[in-house]
Amino acid sequence: MTMPDPHAAASNQAALAWAHSARFALTASRLHELPEAGLPETAFVGRSNAGKSSAINALAQHKRLAFASKTPGRTQHINLFHVGPRDAPDAIWVDLPGYGFAAVEREAKKRWQAVVADYLVQRHSLAGLVMLVDARLGFTELDRQLLGYLWPRLASGEVKLLVLLTKADKVARRDAQRALDMAQRVLAELASEHSDIGVTLFSAHSGQGVDDVALTLHSWAAQHSAQPPA
Numbered sequence: 428m429t430m431p432d433p434h435a436a437a438s439n440q441a442a443l444a445w446a447h448s449a450r451f452a453l454t455a456s457r458l459h460e461l462p463e464a465g466l467p468e469t470a471f472v473g474r475s476n477a478g479k480s481s482a483i484n485a486l487a488q489h490k491r492l493a494f495a496s497k498t499p500g501r502t503q504h505i506n507l508f509h510v511g512p513r514d515a516p517d518a519i520w521v522d523l524p525g526y527g528f529a530a531v532e533r534e535a536k537k538r539w540q541a542v543v544a545d546y547l548v549q550r551h552s553l554a555g556l557v558m559l560v561d562a563r564l565g566f567t568e569l570d571r572q573l574l575g576y577l578w579p580r581l582a583s584g585e586v587k588l589l590v591l592l593t594k595a596d597k598v599a600r601r602d603a604q605r606a607l608d609m610a611q612r613v614l615a616e617l618a619s620e621h622s623d624i625g626v627t628l629f630s631a632h633s634g635q636g637v638d639d640v641a642l643t644l645h646s647w648a649a650q651h652s653a654q655p656p657a
């Protein structure tokens with residue numbers, strides 16, 4: 428029998444309480460509308476409908492903080508959420524519009540892809556990336572392109588990466604393990620001496636993985652606040 432570790436339980440609790448503090452901060456439709464770089468940002472990226480907004484809601488334990496919907500392409504702006512103490516947030520979560528949804532009007536799609544790409548490549552305060560991948564589909568071509576595009580920032584460790592294999596409630600246990608193995612193989616190719624890359628199964632519906640993700644995002648915020656300002 429293994430005894431519960433009281434320290435681990437306490438840090439789990441602290442991470443969950445921290446995640447539950449997430450609250451809406453602002454919406455931007457262009458990069459220059461974002462606040463000046465400051466607090467470390469964790470961006471939620473992935474195909475349209477992968478479950479980004481639902482993941483934010485599950486972490487925050489809030490049904491409608493980020494706008495989730497059956498209609499792909501629902502999130503059409505950059506939405507920022509503050510996390511941490513009410514009067515002194517220590518992190519920002521960023522819900523980005525999804526990519527790869529064919530029915531979004533062509534010009535609008537191009538414009539959005541450019542805004543998202545610029546945000547990911549240029550934004551100094553981007554410290555972490557949560558990439559959501561449907562566990563039933565695995566990495567799509569667009570997911571791989573995005574990882575390739577961000578490779579310099581990931582390889583140097585400047586931006587950390589956590590991949591969530593979402594909708595795990597919809598796959599049999601054996602298929603979930605297979606999806607995890609496959610994702611680990613893809614990510615192993617990206618790993619370098621300085622990179623910080625992880626992957627986990629996740630379900631916004633069953634709550635699978637929520638505690639682990641809260642722990643990881645909390646530790647990212649803590650690492651950042653422990654660093655002296657540049």
Ligand SMILES: Nc1nc2c(ncn2[C@@H]2O[C@H](COP(=O)(O)OP(=O)(O)OP(=O)(O)O)[C@@H](O)[C@H]2O)c(=O)[nH]1
Nearest residue numbers: 475476477478479480481495496500501502525631
């Ligand atoms: N079964 C199941 N369905 C989920 C889960 N997460 C999200 N969904 C469903 O998937 C659909 C899309 O979820 P969203 O969270 O809106 O996805 P998104 O990635 O934010 O989509 P865009 O904003 O269009 O890019 C909704 O119908 C959700 O209810 C999950 O863990 N399990």
Ligand SMILES: [Mg+2]
Nearest residue numbers: 479480494502
């Ligand atoms: Mg969304």
